[in-house]
Amino acid sequence: MNIQNCPLCGKIFDQRGFSRVCPSCTEALREDMKTVQAYMDANPSAKIGEAAQGTGVDLGRLKILARQGWVSFPRN
Numbered sequence: 102m103n104i105q106n107c108p109l110c111g112k113i114f115d116q117r118g119f120s121r122v123c124p125s126c127t128e129a130l131r132e133d134m135k136t137v138q139a140y141m142d143a144n145p146s147a148k149i150g151e152a153a154q155g156t157g158v159d160l161g162r163l164k165i166l167a168r169q170g171w172v173s174f175p176r177n
């Protein structure tokens with residue numbers, strides 16, 4: 102057991118594997134990931150801040166996606 106507070110919704114959950122967010126937020130993030138991945142495919146040099154503006158996905162959620170390794174952004 103590795104009890105964590107979900108950084109997105111604040112719910113306490115049992116962190117399994119590599120996921121940093123609770124199961125319901127994981128589902129929502131997967132939808133965000135599709136949106137962001139489509140944006141990054143069209144704009145491969147976009148920085149994380151530009152991706153947030155371009156997709157309308159919250160910057161904090163983008164950072165979590167990047168930390169999860171689901172989407173990668175250019176470093177500079």
Ligand SMILES: [Zn+2]
Binds near residue numbers: 107108110122125126
């Ligand atoms: Zn959550």
